[in-house]
Amino acid sequence: MKERDILVALGIAAGLILVTGTLILVLGFRPIGAGGPAGPGPGQMMRGPFQPSEFSSNGQRIYYTATSRSGEPIAFTGGPPWLYMHGGSCVDCHGPDGRGGYLVPMTSQMAPDIRYSTLTSERHEEGEEMEHPPYTKALTRRAITRGLDPAGQPLDPAMPRWRMSEGDIDDLVDYLKTLDGRASSDK
Numbered sequence: 001m002k003e004r005d006i007l008v009a010l011g012i013a014a015g016l017i018l019v020t021g022t023l024i025l026v027l028g029f030r031p032i033g034a035g036g037p038a039g040p041g042p043g044q045m046m047r048g049p050f051q052p053s054e055f056s057s058n059g060q061r062i063y064y065t066a067t068s069r070s071g072e073p074i075a076f077t078g079g080p081p082w083l084y085m086h087g088g089s090c091v092d093c094h095g096p097d098g099r100g101g102y103l104v105p106m107t108s109q110m111a112p113d114i115r116y117s118t119l120t121s122e123r124h125e126e127g128e129e130m131e132h133p134p135y136t137k138a139l140t141r142r143a144i145t146r147g148l149d150p151a152g153q154p155l156d157p158a159m160p161r162w163r164m165s166e167g168d169i170d171d172l173v174d175y176l177k178t179l180d181g182r183a184s185s186d187k
């Protein structure tokens with residue numbers, strides 16, 4: 001019957017729309033690999049695959065997201081312009097293992113190794129222009145918040161100066177300690 005055929009066709013069409021709609025809802029419209037609705041920014045190119053789904057500590061969350069416990073973004077000065085546009089945190093420049101070695105996008109600066117053991121050890125690298133004494137806990141905090149190296153010399157402006165609460169900076173420095181001795185492939 002003609003009428004029945006039409007009904008069947010309508011049924012199939014409705015089913016298809018339902019399935020497609022559900023798929024779109026579940027999978028989302030985001031093309032695979034995009035960092036977000038606006039597409040990946042330079043700082044997010046590294047972030048996506050590194051971001052754990054849950055953070056095991058406040059310090060780790062700050063390292064990855066630069067947000068404090070309340071969810072407020074942590075204010076900063078300095079740093080490259082993309083950090084203001086796209087957001088980002090330590091991980092975007094120093095990497096998930098803290099070893100740095102990446103060129104900070106849109107700057108000529110290489111992000112250094114900031115594992116606590118590296119910061120606090122004596123440096124004997126040949127040809128390093130600016131020798132400075134090892135960091136201590138207090139000097140590490142000062143580097144992060146005021147951008148000064150142990151000798152009191154300002155770090156390059158590519159390193160942002162972060163305005164953190166005492167609790168947050170303590171948690172963050174504790175997190176840098178957990179990066180010690182980690183294999184570079186570890187999260």
Ligand code: HEC
Pocket residue numbers: 062063079080083088089090091092093094104109110111112113114119140143144149154155156157158159160162172
């Ligand atoms: C936009 C990139 C960027 C981000 C984001 C960033 N840093 Fe840095 N950081 C740098 C660069 C570049 C330097 C090296 C500056 C220099 O050598 O003068 C640096 C230096 C440092 C140093 C001093 C290391 C040394 O050897 O003297 C510490 C400590 C540090 N960063 C910690 C952090 C922490 C913790 C965060 C997150 C809260 C962070 N950084 C976020 C780029 C960044």
